[in-house]
Amino acid sequence: MNAKPASAHLDEVYPLLPFEPVGGEGVHLVDAAGRRVLDLYAGHAVAALGYGHPRLVEAVAEQARTLFFQSNAVALGVRDEAAQMLADFAPSPLERVFFVNSGAEANENALRLALKLTGRTNVVAVEHAFHGRTAAAGALTWPPEKSWYGFPRTPMDVTFVARNDVAALSAAIDDRTAAVVLEPVQGLAGAWPLSQAFCEAARASCDAAGALLILDEVQTGVGRLGAPFGADLLGVEPDILTVAKGLAGGLPAGAVLMRQDIASEFGPGALATTFGGGPVACAAIAAVIETIRRDGLLERVRTVSAQIQASCRVGPVRSIHGAGFLLGLVTGPRAATVRDALLERGILTGTSADPHVLRLLPPLILDEAHAAQLAAALREIGHDLDGNLDRDPDQGGGGDDD
Numbered sequence: 001m002n003a004k005p006a007s008a009h010l011d012e013v014y015p016l017l018p019f020e021p022v023g024g025e026g027v028h029l030v031d032a033a034g035r036r037v038l039d040l041y042a043g044h045a046v047a048a049l050g051y052g053h054p055r056l057v058e059a060v061a062e063q064a065r066t067l068f069f070q071s072n073a074v075a076l077g078v079r080d081e082a083a084q085m086l087a088d089f090a091p092s093p094l095e096r097v098f099f100v101n102s103g104a105e106a107n108e109n110a111l112r113l114a115l116k117l118t119g120r121t122n123v124v125a126v127e128h129a130f131h132g133r134t135a136a137a138g139a140l141t142w143p144p145e146k147s148w149y150g151f152p153r154t155p156m157d158v159t160f161v162a163r164n165d166v167a168a169l170s171a172a173i174d175d176r177t178a179a180v181v182l183e184p185v186q187g188l189a190g191a192w193p194l195s196q197a198f199c200e201a202a203r204a205s206c207d208a209a210g211a212l213l214i215l216d217e218v219q220t221g222v223g224r225l226g227a228p229f230g231a232d233l234l235g236v237e238p239d240i241l242t243v244a245k246g247l248a249g250g251l252p253a254g255a256v257l258m259r260q261d262i263a264s265e266f267g268p269g270a271l272a273t274t275f276g277g278g279p280v281a282c283a284a285i286a287a288v289i290e291t292i293r294r295d296g297l298l299e300r301v302r303t304v305s306a307q308i309q310a311s312c313r314v315g316p317v318r319s320i321h322g323a324g325f326l327l328g329l330v331t332g333p334r335a336a337t338v339r340d341a342l343l344e345r346g347i348l349t350g351t352s353a354d355p356h357v358l359r360l361l362p363p364l365i366l367d368e369a370h371a372a373q374l375a376a377a378l379r380e381i382g383h384d385l386d387g388n389l390d391r392d393p394d395q396g397g398g399g400d401d402d
C-alpha cells in the first residue's frame with residue numbers, strides 16, 4: 001500500500017497512513033472500497049467505545065436536538081450530571097471538576113492551579129514524559145533540549161528525573177516544588193509503567209514538601225487500564241488529576257479533577273473556557289461512563305489484555321509491557337515496519353517514541369476474537385518475514401505522536 005499524498009490545503013500534521021476510513025462500526029474502520037480494518041489504535045486512544053456505539057450516538061444526537069451549546073455562563077443539568085458521574089468514577093477525594101477541551105488544556109490548568117496555590121516556581125516531571133504541546137504542558141514534555149513546543153523559554157522551572165528512580169525523585173522534591181506530574185503509564189514513550197514504589201515516593205515527598213501531586217491520566221484514564229483511573233491501580237491519591245482522550249468517546253473533551261479544598265482556594269473566574277463543558281460533550285461524557293459501568297468494560301479490558309499478553313509474544317514481538325489496553329509490544333524489527341505489516345493484514349496499531357515499541361490502544365469494547373486475530377497476524381508475520389523486517393534502520397518511530 002502506498003501512503004496517500006498530502007492534501008493541497010490541510011497543514012501537514014502526521015505522516016499519513018495508507019488507509020482512509022470513511023466509516024466505522026464497532027472496533028472496525030471501513031474504507032471507500034469496503035475494506036475493514038481492526039482498529040487497535042482508536043485514533044490516539046480517543047474512540048473508547050469504538051464506532052457507532054448506539055448509546056453514545058443516541059446521547060449525542062438527543063442532546064444536539066435539545067440544546068446544542070451554551071457556555072459556563074449558565075448552569076446546565078447535563079453538565080452537572082457529567083461532573084457528578086465523573087467525580088463518582090474518579091478516586092474519592094477528587095470531588096470538583098473543571099471541563100476543558102483537550103489533554104494539554106487540562107494540564108495547563110492543573111499547573112496553573114498548582115503554581116498559584118503554592119506560590120512556587122518549580123515542577124518535577126519524568127524523563128520521556130509527554131504532557132502536550134501548549135507552553136506549560138510542553139515544558140514538562142521530554143526531551144527538554146529539543147524545545148519542540150517551540151517557545152524560547154519555559155513558563156516555570158522544570159526538573160526531570162529518570163523513570164522509576166526513587167532516590168532521584170525524592171532528592172528533586174523540595175520547598176521550591178509546586179507540583180510533581182506523573183503519567184501512571186507513560187503512553188507516548190511506549191506504554192512504560194511507572195512503578196508503584198516511584199508513585200508512592202512521589203506522594204510521600206509531595207506531602208513532606210507541601211507540593212501537589214498531579215496525575216496526568218489523559219491517556220490512562222476512563223477505563224483504559226482496566227480500572228477507572230491509573231490512580232486506582234497504584235493506590236496513590238493525587239491532589240489533581242487530568243483526563244481527556246476517551247472521556248467523551250470522540251468529541252473534544254478534557255477535565256481537571258481536584259479536591260474540594262483546592263477548588264475552594266479559587267473563586268469564579270480563576271479558570272475559564274468558552275467551549276469546555278458544552279452540553280453535547282457532557283452528554284457524551286455521561287454516556288461513556290455509563291457504558292463502561294453498565295457493560296462491564298473494565299472487566300473486559302482486564303480479561304482481553306491478559307489474553308493479548310499471554311498470546312501475542314510471537315512472531316516479531318519479543319516482550320509485552322503496560323497495563324489494560326495501553327500495551328507496548330517490544331519488537332525485534334522496527335515497530336513501524338511491524339505496524340505496516342499488520343496494516344497489510346487488516347489490523348491498525350500505533351508506534352511510539354521508542355522505535356522498537358508498537359503501541360496498542362484499542363477501544364474498550366475489543367473482545368477475545370479480536371485479540372486472537374492479532375496473535376494470528378503476528379504469527380503469520382513472523383513466519384513470512386522474520387529476519388527480513390529490519391531493513392529500514394534510518395526511519396523514525398513512525399510519527400504516531402499522540
Ligand SMILES: Cc1ncc(COP(=O)(O)O)c(C=O)c1O
Binds near residue numbers: 130133187401
Ligand atoms: C499523557 C498525555 N498528556 C497529555 C496529552 C495531550 O493531549 P491533547 O493532544 O488532547 O492536548 C497527551 C496526548 O497524547 C497524553 O498522552
